[in-house]
Amino acid sequence: MLLDTYGRVATDLRVSLTDRCNLRCTYCMPEEGLQWLEKPRLLTDDEIVRLVGVAVRLLGVEEVRFTGGEPLLRPGLTGIVERCAALEPRPRMSLTTNGIGLERTAGALRDAGLDRVNVSLDTLRPEVFQRMTRRKRHDDVLRGLRAARDAGLTPVKVNAVLMPGLNDDEAPELLAWALEHDYELRFIEQMPLDAQHGWHREGMITAGDVLKSLRTRFTLTPEDAEQRGSAPAERWLVDGGPQRVGVIASVTRPFCSACDRTRLTADGQVRTCLFAEEETDLREALRRGAADEEVAELWKTAMWGKKAGAGIDDPSFVQPARPMSAIGG
Numbered sequence: 001m002l003l004d005t006y007g008r009v010a011t012d013l014r015v016s017l018t019d020r021c022n023l024r025c026t027y028c029m030p031e032e033g034l035q036w037l038e039k040p041r042l043l044t045d046d047e048i049v050r051l052v053g054v055a056v057r058l059l060g061v062e063e064v065r066f067t068g069g070e071p072l073l074r075p076g077l078t079g080i081v082e083r084c085a086a087l088e089p090r091p092r093m094s095l096t097t098n099g100i101g102l103e104r105t106a107g108a109l110r111d112a113g114l115d116r117v118n119v120s121l122d123t124l125r126p127e128v129f130q131r132m133t134r135r136k137r138h139d140d141v142l143r144g145l146r147a148a149r150d151a152g153l154t155p156v157k158v159n160a161v162l163m164p165g166l167n168d169d170e171a172p173e174l175l176a177w178a179l180e181h182d183y184e185l186r187f188i189e190q191m192p193l194d195a196q197h198g199w200h201r202e203g204m205i206t207a208g209d210v211l212k213s214l215r216t217r218f219t220l221t222p223e224d225a226e227q228r229g230s231a232p233a234e235r236w237l238v239d240g241g242p243q244r245v246g247v248i249a250s251v252t253r254p255f256c257s258a259c260d261r262t263r264l265t266a267d268g269q270v271r272t273c274l275f276a277e278e279e280t281d282l283r284e285a286l287r288r289g290a291a292d293e294e295v296a297e298l299w300k301t302a303m304w305g306k307k308a309g310a311g312i313d314d315p316s317f318v319q320p321a322r323p324m325s326a327i328g329g
């Protein structure tokens with residue numbers, strides 16, 4: 001299994017399928033985009049399926065989340081999902097997406113074996129969406145969300161990041177909308193992972209701010225700590241439940257001590273954490289002909305070196321060289 005020196009066991013694998021994206025969220029990417037990874041550096045579909053196979057057969061991974069960049073831009077996505085669904089033991093599989101194109105693909109992804117989706121949507125206001133993502137695609141996301149729910153990719157979770165002066169007044173409105181449509185809303189604190197290094201601790205909207213704002217309209221009761229397990233989101237029952245809202249307070253209330261994640265970038269590097277400074281190159285191992293067992297050993301060694309925490313609040317914190325979109329959020 002993927003054990004580290006703090007006794008944590010990674011059973012949840014995040015796989016980035018591409019670093020490219022069709023949006024330009026201000027907290028993630030600069031307007032002009034980034035220098036994308038060249039095709040030969042990307043893992044092929046076969047290599048991805050092989051590495052997911054190593055993870056589930058030899059390393060105890062139970063859950064696989066495909067992400068990016070924007071994973072729906074990966075041409076072979078449905079085939080990758082289908083082949084991963086045929087692995088023994090079969091991992092639970094989900095996708096984090098901006099929702100653009102999901103309207104067309106939700107049914108096929110469900111048929112291929114995808115269990116559920118997380119769709120990112122920060123605002124219900126089309127003009128604010130355009131300012132935050134620099135694209136006029138709000139309606140595509142809403143249609144993608146509906147299609148995901150209708151295809152049974154449930155529970156559909158919605159990820160929202162609040163940004164000062166843009167959508168920081170929208171938390172109650174977003175929650176009312178999510179409850180009405182049966183989406184599970186989770187607010188994520190903005191993290192220092194943008195390529196343009198625009199994050200400031202003083203400027204960010206904290207979990208405390210979000211909860212205060214939600215409580216102007218809803219009664220929130222904390223869910224049992226036991227039910228949280230290793231999930232990064234703290235959850236609250238809304239108006240007595242059963243519907244819930246989550247807050248992922250990666251900056252102000254990090255949950256590193258229970259982290260069960262391991263990450264694979266689109267170019268085949270293992271990362272122990274979003275904020276890791278080191279990577280382990282599994283693509284090189286695959287391409288020089290390493291056997292599955294050797295690849296598994298490399299992965300185990302990488303995870304053994306996982307640090308105790310992200311340390312965002314530590315004065316010695318250094319933002320990782322790779323931005324969020326190239327790590328896989």
Ligand code: SAM
Pocket residue numbers: 021027028067068069070071096097098118119120159160161188189190191192193194324325328329
């Ligand atoms: N493109 C897909 C999407 O947006 O859902 C998947 C990748 S994206 C990097 C994954 C998640 O990370 C999204 O929910 C996005 O809002 C979030 N994210 C991106 N940059 C972030 C940042 N600096 N702080 C917090 N969350 C961020």
Ligand code: SF4
Pocket residue numbers: 021022023024025028029068069070098120325
């Ligand atoms: Fe693209 Fe997701 Fe980053 Fe937005 S958060 S720019 S949708 S990768």
